[in-house]
Amino acid sequence: MAESKAIVKLIEALSHLPGVGPKSARRMTYFLLERDREGARDISVAITEAIEKVGHCQQCNNLTEYDICEICSSKSRDSKKLCIVETPAELQSIEQASIFRGLYFVLMGHLSPLDGIGPEELGIDKLEVLLDNGEVDEVVLATNLTVEGEATAHYISELVRKKGILATRIAHGVPVGGELEYIDRNTLTEAFTGRRQM
């Protein structure tokens, strides 16, 4: 017996999720239809609502339901410090560690000339407007420790320096709980070049 059109459609829709192939999508579909119709309805309402309401913050690009996100509009945050990250998920990781109380700017990616992604695609002009407002005195570059992430950090640091603002880069090296014996050469090199006085 062929599956009904609606079921096939749901399977295809669920396959859009990262890490979900057709097989898991089918399992999810049957689970929802057979055992958790209430949950399925919740999912459908939540997705529709999120798609309609969530957009990008006009100031920092982070995902938000408002024009200006809650972090950017918060009075308790330090508007002198600005942290640059590649994605909203990375912003969230930093927030969960609650070590940074300043504001953010989300690039939504990194410089990648081979993909045709340059400064304009990352909204660097928007960042410049933010810096020109004059409040920020330190930009913390928290892009990833990949070649593209580094290139992005250097590019922005030049721009920031030109405006007379301090640019800092997050430290890299041995992870907490890491044992030197098992650490790869690249990371060890970074750890030694970035050593500090005790």
Place this chain on the structure above:
Amino acid sequence: MSGLLMRAEKENAFILHQRAYSETSIILDIFSENFGRLSIIAKGIKKQNSKKGSVLQQFQPLLLSWAGKSELKTLTAAEPDSDMFVMSPGSMYCGFYINELIVRLLHQHDPHPELFIYYKDTLKQLSQGITEKVLRLFEKYLLIEIGYGVILDHDINNNKINEDKEYYYVPESGPVKTEEVNLEKPKISGKSLLAFAHENLDDKDVLAEIKALMRVLIREQLGGKPLHSRKLMNNYISLSR
């Protein structure tokens, strides 16, 4: 190109480009010594306990192993080769440029072992802070490797280049004396042509002329589509001044 299982063990290679594939995997565009350019999937690389992630970086000499029957191979092992190259920001942008040239001008699965050695040497020199000279020579080698000769020691009439004369460079043909014809082509001095032939690029004026020449020749090969990395490199240079 599916069929027989292809396997490579500890092949000298560099990563030209990488892009996210799924939540935890990436697809690598690599340049290997004996197999040329290939696409390889590295599974589970972005997981927290994956050790390969920090090894798989552009501009680092690697030993890669892979297997697979289809066009897209699967990475089976990765380790760093000799000493790593420490790239300054400036040299990193130059590296993006030569990587983009390779991706745009070399076909997949075409081995270019000599160019590979030259690529490695180029990256090494870039990491030592030599840029302009190295880029021009790499461009020359790359054009020669894809069968596009760069004629520097004689003109199109097969006369030796005269150091004191001016030439036009006609793409696909070669230099022609400016006193013989009138062309809308890039001009270059005999002195610069000979210096480039002998790979002696210490003179600033020579270097500038060669840069203009190579820009035209490379553009011919790219068929008009601009190089993103060149634009980025120029942006960066004007920022960091």
